[in-house]
Amino acid sequence: MDRCILGIETSCDETAVAVINASRVTNLLSSQIDLHKPYGGIVPELACRRHIEAIGPLLNELLRRAGCALTQLDAVAVTVGPGLIGALLVGVSFAKSLSYALHIPLLAIHHLEGHISSVFLEQEDISFPAIALVVSGGHTNLYKMPKRGEYYLLGKTLDDAAGEALDKGARLLGYEYPGGPVIDRLAKQGNPIYPFTIPHRAGGLNFSFSGVKTALRQMLQQENIKKDLPSFHADIAASYQKAIIESLVLKSLLALRQNNANSMILVGGVAANSLLRRRMQEEGERAGFSVYMPSPHYCTDNAAMIAMAGLSHLERGVFAPLDISPHPALELASFS
Ligand code: KG4
Numbered sequence: 627m628d629r630c631i632l633g634i635e636t637s638c639d640e641t642a643v644a645v646i647n648a649s650r651v652t653n654l655l656s657s658q659i660d661l662h663k664p665y666g667g668i669v670p671e672l673a674c675r676r677h678i679e680a681i682g683p684l685l686n687e688l689l690r691r692a693g694c695a696l697t698q699l700d701a702v703a704v705t706v707g708p709g710l711i712g713a714l715l716v717g718v719s720f721a722k723s724l725s726y727a728l729h730i731p732l733l734a735i736h737h738l739e740g741h742i743s744s745v746f747l748e749q750e751d752i753s754f755p756a757i758a759l760v761v762s763g764g765h766t767n768l769y770k771m772p773k774r775g776e777y778y779l780l781g782k783t784l785d786d787a788a789g790e791a792l793d794k795g796a797r798l799l800g801y802e803y804p805g806g807p808v809i810d811r812l813a814k815q816g817n818p819i820y821p822f823t824i825p826h827r828a829g830g831l832n833f834s835f836s837g838v839k840t841a842l843r844q845m846l847q848q849e850n851i852k853k854d855l856p857s858f859h860a861d862i863a864a865s866y867q868k869a870i871i872e873s874l875v876l877k878s879l880l881a882l883r884q885n886n887a888n889s890m891i892l893v894g895g896v897a898a899n900s901l902l903r904r905r906m907q908e909e910g911e912r913a914g915f916s917v918y919m920p921s922p923h924y925c926t927d928n929a930a931m932i933a934m935a936g937l938s939h940l941e942r943g944v945f946a947p948l949d950i951s952p953h954p955a956l957e958l959a960s961f962s
């Protein structure tokens with residue numbers, strides 16, 4: 627029988643709700659980007675308050691668009707971590723209330739499991755074993771996935787996440803948060819003529835992006851860099867982006883080879899990056915592995931991915947108790 631699952635995501639600066647009903651996805655999001663812009667970063671207390679204001683009306687609008695009544699929901703899935711504790715608490719408390727009042731199961735979802743599940747929104751059959759690169763503003767992790775729902779951490783960033791490095795680089799160039807999409811857009815008009823070395827090349831499956839950010843800062847301070855050239859921003863964005871993306875590609879290929887994997891799963895906000903998508907496709911065609919990545923609007927934070935992960939928990943009977951607490955630094959554990 628088709629199940630109707632509600633997904634809720636409030637781990638950071640997006641209030642997001644979604645319903646998956648008979649494979650049909652209805653997805654709604656209220657972004658807080660403008661609220662935090664004047665502060666140059668996310669203010670946790672403001673994020674939490676805005677989630678409280680937004681979540682009720684957003685759910686009503688979602689149900690209206692999905693043509694679904696509250697009483698038709700079969701389960702509620704919610705992000706329990708990692709993320710901002712106050713922000714997570716809003717979603718988790720809301721989900722618990724629904725679960726209790728409607729007598730439906732509560733499904734506790736790890737944010738990164740949500741990202742990985744985003745690929746199943748548009749793709750049913752994936753050939754395992756796979757390597758999953760989860761690359762966002764908060765994480766840059768490589769996992770081995772022998773099958774769906776099983777994750778083994780192979781490598782991660784030792785400092786900044788790739789998205790964070792793109793955001794900070796864009797800020798050094800004078801652009802507002804989030805800088806990743808700005809760098810992506812600028813880079814399309816430029817050429818990678820400035821020399822940045824591929825970050826942490828010899829670091830096995832771990833990443834490090836703080837050095838390339840310092841290299842950009844130092845380059846911008848150099849007198850002889852031709853900052854008055856009209857193409858300067860585009861060329862420097864293309865060069866900086868290339869170094870970061872090549873590091874992601876290089877280590878993903880190493881993980882694939884070392885683990886004899888035949889598929890690559892690419893998820894998280896930075897998976898929306900056009901160069902990363904193109905480079906991974908090229909490498910897949912060259913080396914003969916399949917590349918799975920969600921459409922760009924499912925790469926950044928959303929609740930459809932949480933509902934999708936929830937569907938899988940429901941099918942496996944993995945339910946959460948009503949006294950569960952959110953956790954700001956939750957590790958991704960496997961279940962089978
Ligand atoms: O997954 P996400 O929405 O939130 C976190 O869980 O962190 O990812 C947000 C990150 C930001 O760093 C943003 O700059 C980056 O994803 N991002 C991009 C692009 N779109 C979003 N980075 C590069 N190119 C893009 N097109």
Ligand code: ZN
Pocket residue numbers: 737741762894895926927
């Ligand atoms: Zn995320």
